[in-house]
Amino acid sequence: MCWLSWLSIQWPSSALSVLLLSVVSRQMSLAQATVCSRWGAPSTEGLYQDGDVIIGGLFNLHYIPPAIDLGFTKPPTHKPCTGTVDKIINISVNISLDLEPLKYMYAMAFAVEEINHNSTLLPGVKLGYRIFDCCGQYPWALKEALSVVGGHTQSCDQPVNLIIGAPSSTLGMMFSKMLGPLSVPVISYSASCPCLSDRHQFPNFFRTIPSDIYQARAIAQLALRFHWTWIGAVLENGDYGRLAIQVFQKETEGKGVCLEFIETVYRETIVNDARRVALTIQASTVRVILIFCWYTDVKKLFVELAKRNVTGRQFIASEVWSTSDDLLKDPAVSEMASGVLGVAIRSAAIPGFENYLRSRRPDNEYLKELWETEFGCSPGEIPSLQKASLPPCKGTESLEEVQHPFTDTSQLRVPHNVYLAVYAAAHALHSLLSCPNTHSPRTNITTCSSPKHIKPIELLQHLNKVNFTTPQGEGFYFQGADIPAKYDLVNWQKTPEGSLKLVLVGHVDGFDIHLNESAIQWSSGSNQVPVSVCSESCPPGTRMANRKGEPVCCFDCIPCAEGEISNKTGSPHCERCPSEFWSNANRTACIPRQLDFLSFNETLGITLTTAAVSGAMVTTAVFVVFLYYRQTPMVRANNSELSFLLLLSLKLCFLCSLVFIGRPSVWSCRFQQAAFGISFVLCVSCLLVKTIVVLAVFRSARPGAEGLMKWFGPGQQRRSVCLFTCIQVIICSTWLSLSPPVPQQDLGFQGSKVTLECAMASVVGFSLVLGYIGLLSCSCLLLAFLARKLPDNFNEAKLITFSMLIFCAVWVAFVPAYVSSPGKYVVAVEIFAILASSYGLLLCIFAPKCFIILFRPEKNTKKHLMAR
Incomplete structure (x- = not known):
């Protein structure tokens, strides 16, 4: 394998690169002997213009598909870069000219011509070029690059200090690596690989196309x-x-x-x-x-x-196929x-480029091939290999009036990149050749060094600092290797x-x-943006839930839980509402939680109110019956004064439950607990005194105990009831004055409603109220239980025993029910306990008596009551 072919495959070290390129520059005159035989001789085709400074250009004017039959049984064969017969390998390849790169080539030529006519840019210096076809294959591209840099082309021996080329990123890397040791700048118009932005690896590479x-x-x-x-x-x-x-x-x-x-x-x-x-x-x-x-x-x-x-x-x-x-x-x-x-x-x-293209004549092999394709005639004396049967052209054929892709300048993209690359090279040369300390007008700047002795490393340094305005008024500068x-x-x-x-x-x-x-007109033919999703976006009120084992774009939509919302499409999670708010029915917004309390308008409130009013009315009816039959033995035998006081306290118990219903306020919170505590203590105090009186009556019948009743006369009974009640009044007063219940929103129960309740600021005070009632109740139950078997035809102690059993059972069950009930049901539980215990006392104590008074009058006699 020859050294040049090997160079295209293996990257040498920097020192070896310099050595090899030196050999190229010294021995290129022996091209036929030096260049690998299977590459053929250096190309005689190209576009040339002499000048004081020469820049090189490499374009893929023809495209050769790469060989794929790499069997490694024979040396690789490279097809020729033209449509002619390769005399060495004796093959003919039909390769058509690509018009777009041809336009790129003439964009470079046009820019050079425009610069040469510019009196302010490179004054006194004529810019020339050497433009070649590299056929889209690396060996041809590398051969042409080495040829122009070494200065050994068949047109002249003047070396090229800058190359505009590298039509692909791979060639850009090759050119930069190969020419880097000599600091020869390479400006690409279409190599867009991001890797080429690395200034450490490619310090001599520039481009006029974005990364x-x-x-x-x-x-x-x-x-x-x-x-x-x-x-x-x-x-x-x-x-x-x-x-x-x-x-x-x-x-x-x-x-x-x-x-x-x-x-x-x-x-x-x-x-x-x-x-x-x-x-x-x-x-x-x-x-x-x-x-x-x-x-x-x-x-x-x-x-x-x-x-x-x-x-x-x-x-x-x-961008590579969009146009x-x-x-x-x-x-x-x-x-x-x-x-x-x-x-x-x-x-x-x-400006002017279209006229420039239309004025071209078939003065080189590329335009001759264009003439053969467009006009169906051969502009030369001998037609090309592909068009051997074509007649000669008349000489009147022209692109002036022809609508052809080659002359279409409505969308100049890559040609404009080539145009910018030439201007960047020209401004770098202008900066290099201008005297830095001159005070002359710009139009009269003289060169400080000969254009024939330009050092590539100096040109490279000036190219890094290029900053100019194009003839079209556009600012241009390099950001490292790139442009904005x-x-x-x-x-x-x-x-x-x-x-x-x-x-x-x-x-x-x-x-x-x-x-x-x-x-935009989409593929559907309408202006409707196409939808491309694995799963439709989750609507507000739901969240995305990834499917196991599938990409994150594939998901299910799960409704938000209560108290959580998602107010946008495609929400990955639901957000919990603040404590004072709750989610609406669609789970799309947080709305203020409704105040909830036991009201008179709802079913539960109406039921409890009816029960309380009914209890009060029944108590009033019993009171009327007892008042009407107050002279009968049944009423008189059961301590009528305490019975009336008991009925009054029971009526208060029924009525105090109504205070718990309705919107809590500061005064209702204070009054309901005080009314409840005092009315129940008054009720239980009456029962306790009645029970003590029963025991005292039977004890006084024993010998030696005749004076016992003087301690339990009517006055003492009233004072005892008053004393027991006053103790509760003192407890309630102290509690309500120091730390009374206050209206408060209960946010602990999560729901769409917030409970407005009377919060117990002091649990101790409420416990003392209940404890005192419980103490009196237990004492009454114990004494009534002891007196249940006293000899009497109608022993009221039995009725008190049953009533207190019910009373105590209700309030024992009340405690766990009260603690575990949510929201307004706490109040309902307390009202139920008040009504249940009040009904228990009323029915157990007064129902039997009323039955005898109203329906068994024969038993409402002193004789019957005194019988044993």
Whole structure:
């Protein structure tokens, strides 16, 4: 294997690079002997212009598919870079001229011509160029690069100190690594790999196209803007595709965007790969697909999709194919490509360039090939190999009046990048050749050194500091290897004739996207943004719940729990409402919790009120009966004065329960507990005194105990009841004066309502009230139990015993029920205990007596009551 072929595969060290390039510069005159035989002789085709300073240009004017038959059984064969017969390897290859790179080449030539006519830029210095075709293959590109840098082309021996080229990122890396030891600057117009921004690895590399990081970020922002969360991706097998999708995934990480599939295609096996990718897209549920591929690969994919009638997919194009005329004008893919939204290299006008292109004549092999294709004649004496049967041209053929893609300057994208690269080189040369301390006007600047002795490292230093304004008034400067990121956003729209046209719908400026959404025509043919999601966004009032084993974009919508809300679409979780608020029925908003208390209008309040009023009325009726029959033995025998006082206290007990119903207030909270405590103590005190009197009566009948009754006369009975009651009055007064119950909202019970209740500020005070009632009740129960078997035909102690058993049972059960009841039911439990115990006392003590008085008058006699 020859040394130059080996150089294209293995990167040497810096010292070895210098050595090899020195050999090139000294021995290039022996090109036929030095250059590998299977490469052929150095190309005689190109575009040349002499000048004081020469810059080089490399473009892919022809495209040769790479060989894939690498069996490693024979040396690799490289096809020739033209359509002629290679005399050494004896093969003929039909290679067509690519018009777009031809336009790039003439953009460079036009810029050089424009600079040479500029009296302020490089005055007194003529700029020249050497432009060659590298056919899209690395060996040819490297050969031409070494040839122009070494100064050994067949047109002249003047070396080139700067190359405008590297049409791909891979060639950009190769050129930079190979020419880096000599500090020869390389300015690329289309190498967009982010890796080339590394100034440590590629210190001599510059470019006039933004890094792919920015286009991938722009596409990620579009996906987020249109809420596309379920996306597919098709990549070329190279750094371009892999790095783009890595940046896209990084930009959308944690933002709910998932890639259902990432398919990779290879240039060498594109037919089979396109078929495989088409089947994947057909089976997929995604509706938005990103494509980072060369336009020829995209064309094959679209053809396969059209065969399978796969429709309804929205394609997002990268800059490498978003403006491809080959796709736009191909009717075979127009149906599939309709609605494509893409990021494109920024377009800019170059005044005078169209006239320059139209004035070209077939004075080189490239334009001759164009003439043969466009006019069907051969402009030379001998037609090319592909067009051997063509007649000679008349000489009147011209591009002046022809509508041709070569002369179309409506959308200058890559040509404008080439144009900027030439101006950047010119301004760097101007800075290098200008005297730094001169006071002369700019138009009369003299050079401080000869243009023939420019050192590439000095040119490289000035190129790093370039900052100028283009003839169109646009500022230009390098940020390291890059320029500020600017893109166009384009849309492929159908015309009434059925063809596709490219429409500008926005632009990207750094990290900012400016987009006219109403101008976009989507793949469906409407202005309705396509939906591409794995799961529909969860509506307000629900939250997303990830499905086990599936991407985060696939989820179920779970309704928010009570007291929680989600007020936006696609909420990942529900938020709990503040304590004073509760969720509405739809779980979309927190609303103030309604005040809840036991009112007279609700069923429970009406029931308890009815029971309390009924108890009071029954007590009043009993009071009337006893008052009417107060002279009968039944009334008189049972201490009528205490009986009336007991009935009065029971009526108070029934009525005090009404104070607990209704909206709590400061005074109602104080009065209800005091009324409850005092009325029940009055009631139990009467029963206690009655029980003591019964015991005293029977004890006084024993010998020697005749004086016992003088301690339990009517006056003593009244004073005893008053004493017992006053003790409770003192307890209540102390409690209510020091720490009374106050109205308070109970937020502890989570619900749509907040309970307004009387909060016990002092549990001790309430405990003392209940404890004192319990003490009197237990004492009364004990004494009544002792007196239950006293000899009497109608022993009231038995009735008191039963009544106190009921009373105590009710209040013992009250404590746990009171503690465990929620909200307003606490009040209901207390009212129920008051009413139940009051009814128990009323019925157990007075029901039997009323029955005898009203229905068994024969038993309401002294004789019957005194009988044993």
